Amino acid sequence: MNNFAETARAAHTIGAPLLGATTHEVTNQPEPLSGYNVYTGDRALRDALAFHRPGAVGDAAEASQRALGALLGSAEMQTHARLASIHKPELRTHDRFGHRIDEVEFHPSYHALLGAAVNAGLHGTPWARGPGAHIERAASFLMFTQLEPSVLCPVSMTYAVTPALRSNAAVFGDWFSALSSTAYDPRLAPVQAKRGVTMGMGMTEKQGGSDVRANTTQARFIGDDAWGKRFELVGHKWFFSAPMSDAFLVLAQTPSGLSCFFLPRVLPDGTPNGTRNAIRIQRLKDKLGNAANASSEVEFTGASAWLVGEEGRGIPQILEMGMLTRLDCALGTAGLMRGAVSLALNHTAQRSAFGKTLVSQPLMQNVLADIAIESEAATALAMRLARAIDHQDDPFETMMRRVLTPVAKFWVCKRGSALAQEAMECLGGNGYVEEHGEGVMARIYREMPLNSIWEGAGNIMALDLLRALRKRDAKNTDRSADAVQALAAELDTTRGANASLDRFADGLLARFDDAADAGGDEAGARRLAQDVALAVQGSLLRRHAPDFVFDAFCRSRLGGNGPQIFGTLPSGVAMEAIIERAMPVGTPFDRLRAIGNTGSV
């Protein structure tokens, strides 16, 4: 027997490795995007904020956004986001003695995240603050989504229901200070004993969510008390997110039609801990993403609820709230897009293939620059809508809010999923891997479709735009009373800046008269919503983005057949400048940039 065979057999016998212990060195694997400031590196967001809220910019005024940006990019908060996503909420219907408790238990990291969002005042707080509060809140919400979007569901719902509660002055009086307080208090207790509260919304039933007129939950009048008209609710909700909220606004039928009700989780019956209201949690939804958020199915078995607004006027009431949750869908998706672009840039700046970093390869630059433009345009449109909501007393802004809400919700959310897929591909196989919650890109990808579905799915938004366009002034001249004039005035601010944008805007305005006719062209409503979004995005980028971003947007989105797959920017576009602008600050790549060692970008 030769020596080699003998040695091999001996090694096998005693279990020692044949060729030494080290199989390979791990190289060319990027450092994760961690310990960076989400705010300082987001030039698109900072420019939009400076445009809509000049007073919010400057070292002192920006301090709170910077502080939040540092917190949201920290390794500690990223760990909370990972843990909250993999340790899903658990339903406990009964205690061990058989009493119904209908409680959902969350991982401590969920509370850390939701607490941080409430501390930042992203829920009801702006309603207690002065001008500009909604714009600043919008910037913070967009950033927070990049850390963890699913805890923001109750935050958004609380933001949306707070102003609606004014329609029941007694309830509003008792709840407003807790709804707008920045203290996080998850205890189950009567409102008087709480430092802060959150609220949810219950519209959707099994028979239909878009068409809430089909709701069958019944409300029976019981009598008047300190909170107004008290009813007893019997029925169900098929989707009921954040069931651990302190109260909910829900829809139910009365003899006058669909009405809006305030439904607390604990009854105001004077007992120290309050008696639990008759809300039975049937089960939690097993969802594609949005894992940290509990979305439940519930039944009301004689639950006490108080009327909000007029009996029979539940739909307009809910639509008012829908404006605000839809804003958050657009902001949230813009935030997820920014998160996906940051991850793609961080990865491709550190990973090499065929002898060069990915970020310096021409075709990858085309993809990266294209998704960066899309992300910036999404931020611009969502922040424009936030401005319209902030300027509550300006009739023109009220009209813009009406028109831009369905447009931004439709278009930004539709583009989100396409962008997430492309950003994931920039990471190659690593992008597709979950790895116990470390795969942030995979989490973003699973989350993306949700903002497009809830709070009115894509078709519902496009049809809502048609309805908005029917708001016409008799003389068709008043931009505050006529939706088409309002859009024309918005686009006029940048007329002459770019021939493609002018042509695109002219073509669009010519189509509005048809769209505004009773009925409109329903089958063409998505195309219209897309084109309104593109025209307004182009105009906004003219106003607060650098020329090279504006030029690239117009050349790639406003000519030919409209937006194509990502990575199809025409030649001559300043791809490297766009990538440089979008690169997150404080990343390993950024540190290399500081010492001038980044290849060609």
Ligand SMILES: Cc1cc2nc3c(=O)[nH]c(=O)nc-3n(C[C@H](O)[C@H](O)[C@H](O)COP(=O)(O)OP(=O)(O)OC[C@H]3O[C@@H](n4cnc5c(N)ncnc54)[C@H](O)[C@@H]3O)c2cc1C
């Ligand atoms: C994770 C999650 C959490 C949720 N949480 C809540 C919650 O807390 N509270 C709550 O009330 N709801 C909640 N929802 C429900 C959500 O708002 C609804 O699912 C959504 O509004 C769509 O309603 P639907 O599911 O009944 O679909 P449908 O109304 O059946 O719509 C299905 C499709 O048909 C389209 N469609 C409908 N009408 C038309 C038309 N006229 N023309 C063309 N197309 C049309 C829609 O755009 C949609 O694409 C949640 C949903 C999810 C996924």
